[in-house]
Amino acid sequence: MRHSPSGGAGHGTAPADGRLLSIGAVLNLLRDEFPEVTISKIRFLEAEGLVEPQRTPSGYRKFSRADVERLAYVLRTQRDHYLPLKVIREHLDALERGEQVPLPAPAQPRDLLDGEPPAVDEPTATRVGRAELLAAAEVGEAELAEWESYGLLSPASDGGYDVGAVAVAKLIADLGRAGLEPRHLRAIKAAADREAGLVEQLVAPLRRHRNPQTRAHAEATARELAGLSVRLHAALVEAALRVRLH
CATH class of the missing domain: 1.10.1660.10 (Multidrug-efflux Transporter Regulator; Chain: A; Domain 2)
Structure with a gap:
C-alpha cells in the first residue's frame, strides 16, 4: 500500500x-x-x-x-x-x-521579456526519437499524431526530431492543459514560420559568404533576431491583453 x-x-x-x-x-x-x-x-x-x-x-x-x-x-x-x-x-x-x-x-520564474528563454530540460543529443519526445512531453501517441496533423511538429525523414521539438512539444502540452487545442495553435505556427522566413531573408547574404567567420556571424545574427522577435511577440500579446482585460 x-x-x-x-x-x-x-x-x-x-x-x-x-x-x-x-x-x-x-x-x-x-x-x-x-x-x-x-x-x-x-x-x-x-x-x-x-x-x-x-x-x-x-x-x-x-x-x-x-x-x-x-x-x-x-x-x-x-x-x-x-x-x-x-x-x-x-x-x-x-x-x-x-x-x-x-x-x-x-x-x-523568468520574465518573458528579459530576453532569456525558459528552461525546458532538453536532452543533450541533437536528435531525439519519437518515444523520447512522447516521454519528455508526457503525452501519448494520439496527441502527438494530432499535433503533427496540424503541422505543429514534423519528424525528419528518419522518423526522429530536432532537439528543439522537445521544447515545442512541452509548450503545446502545457497550452493544451490550459484549454488551447492544436487547431487553435495553427495561427501561432504560421506566425512563427513567417518570422523565421523574415530572419532568413535578412541573414541570407551573410550565409552565402565564402568567409567561414562571416557565415558564423550570420548564425549569431539569426539567433539574436529570433530572440528579439520572441520578445516583441510577448510584448505585443501582453499589450493586447491589457486592452482586452481592462
Whole structure:
C-alpha cells in the first residue's frame, strides 16, 4: 500500500474520514492549488505508477486521502522544482521508506521579456526519437499524431526530431492543459514560420559568404533576431491583453 508523502497536499487535501473520492472530486480538490491540472494529467500520473487508486467492480477509480496527497506532491514538485517524473518517483519511494528527501531550491520564474528563454530540460543529443519526445512531453501517441496533423511538429525523414521539438512539444502540452487545442495553435505556427522566413531573408547574404567567420556571424545574427522577435511577440500579446482585460 502506498503512503502519503510528508508535507500534505496543501489546499487540495481529501477528507480525513476515510471516504474514497472519484477522479472528478480529486480534480476539484487539486485545482485549488493547481488550476492547470486536468483529468488527463491525473490519468497520466496513474499510468506512470505515481499513484494507484482503487477500482470499483465497474472500473471506476476511487482515490484515498493518501492518493490525493501523493498527486499534490508530484504536481508541486514538478511546478516548483522542475524535476522529472523518474526522480519524483524515487523521492516518493524514499519517503515511503521513512527517508528524508532534500529538494533543490524552487526555480525562480523568468520574465518573458528579459530576453532569456525558459528552461525546458532538453536532452543533450541533437536528435531525439519519437518515444523520447512522447516521454519528455508526457503525452501519448494520439496527441502527438494530432499535433503533427496540424503541422505543429514534423519528424525528419528518419522518423526522429530536432532537439528543439522537445521544447515545442512541452509548450503545446502545457497550452493544451490550459484549454488551447492544436487547431487553435495553427495561427501561432504560421506566425512563427513567417518570422523565421523574415530572419532568413535578412541573414541570407551573410550565409552565402565564402568567409567561414562571416557565415558564423550570420548564425549569431539569426539567433539574436529570433530572440528579439520572441520578445516583441510577448510584448505585443501582453499589450493586447491589457486592452482586452481592462
